[in-house]
Structures are given as C-alpha cells and as structure tokens.
Amino acid sequence: MSSLPINPPPRLLMGPGPINADPRVLRAMSAQLIGQYDPAMTDYMTETQALYRQVWATTNEATLLVDGTSRAGIEAAIVSLVKPGDRVLVPVFGRFGHLLVEIAERAGADVHTIETEWGQVFPVSVIANAIARVKPRLLAVVYGDTATTMNQPLDELGEICARHGALFYTDATASLGGNDFAMDAWGLDAATAGLQKCLSGPSGSAPISLSERAVAVIRGRTKVEAGIALETDEASPDVIRSNYFDLGQILDYWGPRRLNHHTEATSMLYGARECARIILAEGRQAVIDRHALAGLAMLAGVQGLGLQVFGDVTHKMNNVVAVEIPAGIDGDRARAALLADFGVEIGTSFGPLAGRVWRIGTMGYNARKDAVLTTLAALENVLRRGGVRAGTSGAGVDAALEVYEG
Amino acid sequence: MSSLPINPPPRLLMGPGPINADPRVLRAMSAQLIGQYDPAMTDYMTETQALYRQVWATTNEATLLVDGTSRAGIEAAIVSLVKPGDRVLVPVFGRFGHLLVEIAERAGADVHTIETEWGQVFPVSVIANAIARVKPRLLAVVYGDTATTMNQPLDELGEICARHGALFYTDATASLGGNDFAMDAWGLDAATAGLQKCLSGPSGSAPISLSERAVAVIRGRTKVEAGIALETDEASPDVIRSNYFDLGQILDYWGPRRLNHHTEATSMLYGARECARIILAEGRQAVIDRHALAGLAMLAGVQGLGLQVFGDVTHKMNNVVAVEIPAGIDGDRARAALLADFGVEIGTSFGPLAGRVWRIGTMGYNARKDAVLTTLAALENVLRRGGVRAGTSGAGVDAALEVYEG
Known part of the structure; x- marks a missing residue:
C-alpha cells in the first residue's frame, strides 16, 4: 500500500467534468483555516453569497452553498421543497432527469414524468401541457444534461409555472457559467449547481439559490435542532425529512442568527468563492x-x-x-x-x-x-x-x- | 463587496474544532484534479480505504468517505441502516446525542432515549438495561461529545448489542485520532467522523466504516439508479430514503463495479488521504x-x-x-x-x-x-x-x- 504524498499525473481533462481546476482556485483552497464564527469567516460567507448572486443573475437573499457534491444541492432543494405526497413533474431527456425522479421519489413525492429521446429537448408546449395536466407542486427539470449534451430551454417555463402555482426548480450543474442563465428573469424558484464543470473548481460544494417563494415554503417547515433550540422555537409538523439537507437550518447558519448546523467546509468555501470571483473578474x-x-x-x-x-x-x-x-x-x-x-x-x-x-x-x-x-x-x-x-x-x-x- | 483573493488572518485555533489544518494536508489539497475514473484516481480511492482501515483499527472492507461534513457521515449511516419504524436507542449526554435523535427521527425511526446530565457519561449497566428494555434495531451513541468534552466508554457495548441483535453505531467525529478507538475490538457495526478535529484537516469529508453485518443490511435495501441500471438490477422495496446518503450506491461507486453515484470530491479526497497518511507516518x-x-x-x-x-x-x-x-x-x-x-x-x-x-x-x-x-x-x-x-x-x-x- 502506498504511503507517498499525493502526486497526481498531469492530465488535460476534456471530458464531461470534472475538468482541471483553475490554479487560482487551488491556491485559494490551500489557505489556512479559520474558525467558523471568526469575523473573517462570516465575512467570506457573506461575500460568497454576494458573488454567487451575480453568477446566478439573481437578487435572491437566499443564495448560498450546500456542503457536498452537486447532487447534494439537488437533494437539498427537492427534499426541502417537497413534502411526502406532493406532486412533482420531471421532464426527462437524459440520465440526470432520471436522477431528479429518483431523488423526488425517495423524498416521498408523487412523481410524474414526461420523456423524450436522448439527444432531444422538449418543446415548451409539451412541458406546458404536462404542467396543466399534472398540476405539480414542483416542476423539476435539468437545464443541461451532460449525459446527452442537451440544454433544455427554460426561459418561458417560469411564467407557466407561476400561472399554475408550481414551484420551478432546475439543476444547472453542467451548464452554469458556460451558458446563458438568468435565475430571476426566467422565474426560477430554486437552482443548484456544482463547481466541477464550467465554474473551474473541484467537486464538493453545491451553490444554490432560492426565491422568496421557495424560502417561504421552507420556512413553513422549520425546526431548530434540539440541543440549540430556544423555548420560543416551535417545530412545524411538516419537518423536512433530512437534517443535513434542511435548507431552513442551513439558512439559519448562513443568516444573521448564525445558528450552528454543520461546520462549514472551509476549504471548499474558499474554493467556491474563488470560482465565482474569477468568473466575475473576467466578466x-x-x-x-x-x-x-x-x-x-x-x-x-x-x-x-x-x-x-x-x-x-x-x-x-x-x-x-x-x-x-x-x-x-x-x-x-x-x-x-x-x-x-x-x-x-x-x-x-x-x-x-x-x-x-x-x-x-x-x-x-x-x-x-x-x-x-x-x-x-x-x-x-x-x-x-x-x-x-x-x-x-x-x-x-x-x-x-x-x-x-x- | 470584496473581490480580493482569499487571505485569511493568521489564527491559532484552540477551540473545539475546526483547528488549523496540517500544512501537508493543505499542500495535498492544492494538487491538480484528475478524472474520476482515471486509474490514478481509483488507486487513490483504494489507498484511502486502506489507510482509514488502520485509522479506525478495522479490517472492514466497507471503509470509505462520504462527501460532506461530519454530519453527512452520521446521516448516511443512520438513514442507510434504519428503516421507517425501526427502533433506535440513543443515550444522550450532550448536544450531539440530540443530533443523533433528530437525524433518526427524520429517517422515520421510532427513537428512544436515555439522558444524563451534561458533563457526565453513562455507566455501561444503564445502557445495557435500556438495550434490554427497548430492544432497538440500532444503538446510536456519540463517542466524544464536544459540547460537554466527555468520551462515553464504548468498549463493552458491542458485545451487549450483539447479544440483543442490535446494530452498534458511533459518531466519533470529535475523538477519532486523538483518543483510543478500536472499531473491530469494540464490536462496532458503523462509525463515522470528520477531518476537522484530531485528523488535522478541513471539514468537508466524512470517513465511515461499516461491518459486514451493516453492509448486509444496506445491501438488502439496494437500488441502482435509473439511467445507469441494468435490466438485471432489481430494486428492494425498502429503498433508502435518500439518494445522496444511500451507502449501497456509494459502496458501488467505491467498489469494483465503480458505478457512478456522485462525482467524488477530489480535493477533499486528497486531503482526507493525507490526514490518514500523516497520522500513520507518525504512528x-x-x-x-x-x-x-x-x-x-x-x-x-x-x-x-x-x-x-x-x-x-x-x-x-x-x-x-x-x-x-x-x-x-x-x-x-x-x-x-x-x-x-x-x-x-x-x-x-x-x-x-x-x-x-x-x-x-x-x-x-x-x-x-x-x-x-x-x-x-x-x-x-x-x-x-x-x-x-x-x-x-x-x-x-x-x-x-x-x-x-x-
């Protein structure tokens, strides 16, 4: 068994991701740690939120990171927005549509799908008709499905969802940063990504942004952890089925209350912040x-x-x-x-x-x-x-x- | 809003964690990425498993990392081992006992607790009596609870659990590496940790080890993801309620089948491997x-x-x-x-x-x-x-x- 230090072979990573990290991101990640409530750390968290608002093209206050790979972000969004029994509509045009189905099913949702051949996307009318028929609580759709290389057009779906009272979520892992994306203009309620594609970082941190409407749904399911709850903290009967992915608790950690949830993955935060910073520096x-x-x-x-x-x-x-x-x-x-x-x-x-x-x-x-x-x-x-x-x-x-x- | 590169103030972190990372760990994490199926990467994964077997003092084949902070490891262990309705016994002697309760409740378990004053631990007989009374499917107990600084003695509990047919899990986040720990000798079925305490790394990767008995339980709940499943892959009716924390799928990613689940958090893996390597180099x-x-x-x-x-x-x-x-x-x-x-x-x-x-x-x-x-x-x-x-x-x-x- 080897016990030598890490020394990976030089590779030019031209697959579907992960790709080579920008050296500036790796340098940021090599910075020494600081405490999770150090003012420098909470400033870095706040700056990271502001940077990602620009990357997502949103004014959403609730713009932050989930500590895990891109599918951690997906699961956090779905399990926090969907209660058992809620109808979820997933248009499937590649592997990652199937993943959304799988995650929503495990969250207890009543999942409806429409499918198209791999290599194609859906005409907006097909998704619109399915929304009208299924009347989902949530439309969950992959933006770019790396399995097929297709980008589903999303720009008209927000208005349709709003008209039918559906929340609108997209997994933008494979496309964010390298393709048009407009969180607010497209009427998205939730979007998640990872660093290892167009953001030039390593897998392990999942940027997420949530509209006020999404936050209201999540706040309706609040529970503060035993061991740190105050007597005035009441738990909702619709508690989210995961602690790790409870976006209400994660928001309280990132927000002014700074309630401890996890211990923020500091090096990944350094990296995620640098990914956004260098994108915005280039434009x-x-x-x-x-x-x-x-x-x-x-x-x-x-x-x-x-x-x-x-x-x-x-x-x-x-x-x-x-x-x-x-x-x-x-x-x-x-x-x-x-x-x-x-x-x-x-x-x-x-x-x-x-x-x-x-x-x-x-x-x-x-x-x-x-x-x-x-x-x-x-x-x-x-x-x-x-x-x-x-x-x-x-x-x-x-x-x-x-x-x-x- | 700042857009300067990361440049944290110098700190000597003498709190309950995170602490300063060993500079060798940060250097390992600054190495460039490689593809997730690059032979060099799968070798690093295999080496990391072998290194952590020594850290955990175990021969468990199922010794690996969960991509997230320490509580990602906790939730993966509990949600993968516990079906809704299963009885779980948690002896609570600090905040992190309450966390195990919370995670098990959200997994749908029928949770029973015993409590002692913060600053104390349980006599073995008290836990033994509770096991005999509750007959839990799983005993979940924190080893060292950083909230109170106490280490619950675990060495006699494995034999008692085995006698009562209970699985035995511990959260060793705060103690692993700095205190005696003997996965196999203590009869543990599952144990999880994080890097940010005695292992000298950043938060963001959760080492986990599972006994053959635990793996058998998890294998009984198998489901291969749609989109990558073969026709011969059948799904169990007891599918784990999380995709991200489905240890069966994570084992298939780390194991010889190398079935894609997440994209391994490469930089965190480099760091986790180095944490174990330098501990074993020192002894x-x-x-x-x-x-x-x-x-x-x-x-x-x-x-x-x-x-x-x-x-x-x-x-x-x-x-x-x-x-x-x-x-x-x-x-x-x-x-x-x-x-x-x-x-x-x-x-x-x-x-x-x-x-x-x-x-x-x-x-x-x-x-x-x-x-x-x-x-x-x-x-x-x-x-x-x-x-x-x-x-x-x-x-x-x-x-x-x-x-x-x-």
Missing part, C-alpha cells in the same frame, strides 16, 4: 462567450475529423459535445490511449449511450484554444493509429483554428 | 499519546490559572477541556480579545453551557507544546486585563510545562 458574459467560442471550435474540429455529432446540435450546451464512436474503433481502448499517450481525458456516457458516444468537454478553465487544439491533434492520432483516416491530415485542428480566427 | 498510537499529553498539559495549565474544570474529568476527551467562565468576566468579550489581540481562538458551548464555559482544544496539528503554552500565556493576560488574578504570574504556563517535562 460573466465574457466567460459564457469564451465557452461558446470553444464549443464552436470543438464542434467544428470533431466534424473536421469526420466524426458524427450526436443529438440536436441547435440545443447543444456550449461546453460539451457528443460524437458517435466510429465503426471499427474500440471506444474505451481509444480513450485509454488518449489518456496514456497524450495525457488527455475524454468521456463516454451512460445508459443507452455508454460505449456509443464520446463526450468531449470544453469547460471552465479548459475552455481554451490550446486545450481544444491539443485535444483534436491527439484525437486525430489515436483515430489514425486505430485505423480510421480522418480526411486530410490536420483537418480537425484546421477547422477549430478557423473558428478561432473568425 | 497511530504516538498521535493518541501526543493528544493525551497535550490534553494533560492544558488541563494542568487551566487549573494553574485557577479556572474550574467542567464535568467528569476522568471521562474527559484528550483533545478538549471545558472550564467555567470566571465570575466577573464576560466570556464572549474575553474570547474576542484573545482572537483580536493574540490571534488565538477558543470556543464556548451550546444549550445549557452557552456562555457558561469556554472550550479549549488541543487537537490534531495543534496538539503541540508551543500551541498549549501560547494559549495559556495569552489567556492569562486576557484574564488579568479582565480583572481576574490567576494566582502567581505564569502559573498556567508553568503547570503545563511541568507536565511536558514529566
């Missing part, structure tokens, strides 16, 4: 534009290599593309060669797409020209050595460079 | 002995300052002591002065002890002579300036040094 729209450009270049590049793109490209996320694995190539062997010989990682997918597509990401710190070109050059060589001739030599790199050159 | 027993020595020195020091120690000292954890705040001193103002003037942090407590005691820790990286002496020297000055004369000048430092000099 929120500039970062989205950088993702759009890198995504276009990678798309042109894989097409230049003669690869078939999977799914409805008009709804593709900026930050990831799926390509059909060419006939005659063992997809996993090719990925292993890319990793071993070039240090470049790309991904496959899940369920019906496992072994059928490769997913190639251009996200966060790696939404860069050099990362795109290096990946295409390496991939061309792996394809060539696997017996697939990709048209003219260098056609992938050339096509991507053309996008960059205008 | 597991040597680290406990260092905590015992620092704890004795701090105890002698605060007594040398004329402060009254809270609780049953014979059962005090090595790594934290509670002292009554002397009459005439505003406890919070004194703590603020310690922090502002000396950069030293100590804590108060919760519930009945809030504002009544200070808690002074000597844990993990800070279980060191210089940290003990610096804290005592600073505290003496804050007491003196607050109008409390602590006998002879330097009496706290001298008493602590006497312990160190043998």
Whole structure:
C-alpha cells in the first residue's frame, strides 16, 4: 500500500467534468483555516453569497452553498421543497432527469414524468401541457444534461409555472457559467449547481439559490435542532425529512442568527468563492462567450475529423459535445490511449449511450484554444493509429483554428 | 463587496474544532484534479480505504468517505441502516446525542432515549438495561461529545448489542485520532467522523466504516439508479430514503463495479488521504499519546490559572477541556480579545453551557507544546486585563510545562 504524498499525473481533462481546476482556485483552497464564527469567516460567507448572486443573475437573499457534491444541492432543494405526497413533474431527456425522479421519489413525492429521446429537448408546449395536466407542486427539470449534451430551454417555463402555482426548480450543474442563465428573469424558484464543470473548481460544494417563494415554503417547515433550540422555537409538523439537507437550518447558519448546523467546509468555501470571483473578474458574459467560442471550435474540429455529432446540435450546451464512436474503433481502448499517450481525458456516457458516444468537454478553465487544439491533434492520432483516416491530415485542428480566427 | 483573493488572518485555533489544518494536508489539497475514473484516481480511492482501515483499527472492507461534513457521515449511516419504524436507542449526554435523535427521527425511526446530565457519561449497566428494555434495531451513541468534552466508554457495548441483535453505531467525529478507538475490538457495526478535529484537516469529508453485518443490511435495501441500471438490477422495496446518503450506491461507486453515484470530491479526497497518511507516518498510537499529553498539559495549565474544570474529568476527551467562565468576566468579550489581540481562538458551548464555559482544544496539528503554552500565556493576560488574578504570574504556563517535562 502506498504511503507517498499525493502526486497526481498531469492530465488535460476534456471530458464531461470534472475538468482541471483553475490554479487560482487551488491556491485559494490551500489557505489556512479559520474558525467558523471568526469575523473573517462570516465575512467570506457573506461575500460568497454576494458573488454567487451575480453568477446566478439573481437578487435572491437566499443564495448560498450546500456542503457536498452537486447532487447534494439537488437533494437539498427537492427534499426541502417537497413534502411526502406532493406532486412533482420531471421532464426527462437524459440520465440526470432520471436522477431528479429518483431523488423526488425517495423524498416521498408523487412523481410524474414526461420523456423524450436522448439527444432531444422538449418543446415548451409539451412541458406546458404536462404542467396543466399534472398540476405539480414542483416542476423539476435539468437545464443541461451532460449525459446527452442537451440544454433544455427554460426561459418561458417560469411564467407557466407561476400561472399554475408550481414551484420551478432546475439543476444547472453542467451548464452554469458556460451558458446563458438568468435565475430571476426566467422565474426560477430554486437552482443548484456544482463547481466541477464550467465554474473551474473541484467537486464538493453545491451553490444554490432560492426565491422568496421557495424560502417561504421552507420556512413553513422549520425546526431548530434540539440541543440549540430556544423555548420560543416551535417545530412545524411538516419537518423536512433530512437534517443535513434542511435548507431552513442551513439558512439559519448562513443568516444573521448564525445558528450552528454543520461546520462549514472551509476549504471548499474558499474554493467556491474563488470560482465565482474569477468568473466575475473576467466578466460573466465574457466567460459564457469564451465557452461558446470553444464549443464552436470543438464542434467544428470533431466534424473536421469526420466524426458524427450526436443529438440536436441547435440545443447543444456550449461546453460539451457528443460524437458517435466510429465503426471499427474500440471506444474505451481509444480513450485509454488518449489518456496514456497524450495525457488527455475524454468521456463516454451512460445508459443507452455508454460505449456509443464520446463526450468531449470544453469547460471552465479548459475552455481554451490550446486545450481544444491539443485535444483534436491527439484525437486525430489515436483515430489514425486505430485505423480510421480522418480526411486530410490536420483537418480537425484546421477547422477549430478557423473558428478561432473568425 | 470584496473581490480580493482569499487571505485569511493568521489564527491559532484552540477551540473545539475546526483547528488549523496540517500544512501537508493543505499542500495535498492544492494538487491538480484528475478524472474520476482515471486509474490514478481509483488507486487513490483504494489507498484511502486502506489507510482509514488502520485509522479506525478495522479490517472492514466497507471503509470509505462520504462527501460532506461530519454530519453527512452520521446521516448516511443512520438513514442507510434504519428503516421507517425501526427502533433506535440513543443515550444522550450532550448536544450531539440530540443530533443523533433528530437525524433518526427524520429517517422515520421510532427513537428512544436515555439522558444524563451534561458533563457526565453513562455507566455501561444503564445502557445495557435500556438495550434490554427497548430492544432497538440500532444503538446510536456519540463517542466524544464536544459540547460537554466527555468520551462515553464504548468498549463493552458491542458485545451487549450483539447479544440483543442490535446494530452498534458511533459518531466519533470529535475523538477519532486523538483518543483510543478500536472499531473491530469494540464490536462496532458503523462509525463515522470528520477531518476537522484530531485528523488535522478541513471539514468537508466524512470517513465511515461499516461491518459486514451493516453492509448486509444496506445491501438488502439496494437500488441502482435509473439511467445507469441494468435490466438485471432489481430494486428492494425498502429503498433508502435518500439518494445522496444511500451507502449501497456509494459502496458501488467505491467498489469494483465503480458505478457512478456522485462525482467524488477530489480535493477533499486528497486531503482526507493525507490526514490518514500523516497520522500513520507518525504512528497511530504516538498521535493518541501526543493528544493525551497535550490534553494533560492544558488541563494542568487551566487549573494553574485557577479556572474550574467542567464535568467528569476522568471521562474527559484528550483533545478538549471545558472550564467555567470566571465570575466577573464576560466570556464572549474575553474570547474576542484573545482572537483580536493574540490571534488565538477558543470556543464556548451550546444549550445549557452557552456562555457558561469556554472550550479549549488541543487537537490534531495543534496538539503541540508551543500551541498549549501560547494559549495559556495569552489567556492569562486576557484574564488579568479582565480583572481576574490567576494566582502567581505564569502559573498556567508553568503547570503545563511541568507536565511536558514529566
């Protein structure tokens, strides 16, 4: 058994995430700890909230972090908003829609789904009709499903939900920071994410934002923990079925009452704060534009290599593309060669797409020209050595460079 | 709103945790990310499991990390082991016993408690009688409750639980690494911890270990996620009420099937691995002995300052002591002065002890002579300036040094 210090091999992570962290994020995380009620710490928490309000494009006071990976944020949102028996509608267009179903079912919800083929998104009218039919307490929809690379348009759904008295939640893990997102303008009540995609950080902290309407629902389910409750603290009969994911308690920890819940994951908070800070320093729209450009270049590049793109490209996320694995190539062997010989990682997918597509990401710190070109050059060589001739030599790199050159 | 990089003030964290991270842990966490299925990553996961088996003193194959703070580990253990309606017995001797009650209640358990005064622990016979009376499915007991500084003796409880067919779980967050602990010899079925106390890391990763008996219970509740399940994967009717804390799914992610659940929090894993590695490099027993020595020195020091120690000292954890705040001193103002003037942090407590005691820790990286002496020297000055004369000048430092000099 090894007992050497951590010393990971150098990798260029061009899969569907995690991707390489921005070095500034790792430097922030290497800062020494401070106490959870140190004024410097509570200031960092407050600053982090303000920074993420800009990232989410919201004025929601209730903008904070859940201490866990992106699905911790999802579960916190769903279990805090949904009581057992509440109807939840989930439009499923990929693996992460199934995940929302699974989490809502375990929260005791009465879950209704509509499904579309992987690689497609829903027309707004289909979701609108389902809302009218199901009359859900909550519409839970993935924004970008990395399993299929599709981004479901959300901009018209908030108004429809409001009209039908439904709360509107989205999981924006895979898209936040690299694609348009407008929490308030789209009428969202809850949204969650992770750091390991377009935010350029490590997995382990889940940014979340909640509208006043969502907060009111959660406040109606309040319970202060025994051991720290005052006599004036009364518990609701609809107590949330999780302590760790009780957003009411987490809000009391982040809010002026500063009631201890967990011990904030300080290093992850440092990292999450830095992720937001560097995005805003570059400019929120500039970062989205950088993702759009890198995504276009990678798309042109894989097409230049003669690869078939999977799914409805008009709804593709900026930050990831799926390509059909060419006939005659063992997809996993090719990925292993890319990793071993070039240090470049790309991904496959899940369920019906496992072994059928490769997913190639251009996200966060790696939404860069050099990362795109290096990946295409390496991939061309792996394809060539696997017996697939990709048209003219260098056609992938050339096509991507053309996008960059205008 | 600040948009400067993280730059926390220098602090000597001598409260009940978090404490300063060992610089080697922060260096490990600053390493660049790798993909979640990179062979280097899965090797790090496997090595981390092997390292924590030694920390826990167990041969349990199911030894791993839950991605969240220490209470994420607690909730994962309880919600995965306990079905709605199952009887759970919790002996409560401080705030964290109340937390186990709260988490078990939210999991739908039929919770029974016994209570003792804060500052005391239970005689084994009292717990044994309660087990015989309640016949719980699970005995859930805190090992060291930082709220009171007491360590409940656990060594005889495993045999009693086994005799009554109860599973035996402990929350060892506050004590693991700094106090005796013997997962297998004590007959534990489940134990969880966090990094931010005696393990010298940041909050945000929860080491957990499960006996074969516990794993069998969890395996009886298996469900593979839709979206990645095979047709041969059947779901149990007793599906765990949380996806994030479904230890069956987490075991499948860490185990040979490597089924994707969350995306492992890579930086936290690097940190958790380093926490265990440096403990084992120093020697597991040597680290406990260092905590015992620092704890004795701090105890002698605060007594040398004329402060009254809270609780049953014979059962005090090595790594934290509670002292009554002397009459005439505003406890919070004194703590603020310690922090502002000396950069030293100590804590108060919760519930009945809030504002009544200070808690002074000597844990993990800070279980060191210089940290003990610096804290005592600073505290003496804050007491003196607050109008409390602590006998002879330097009496706290001298008493602590006497312990160190043998």
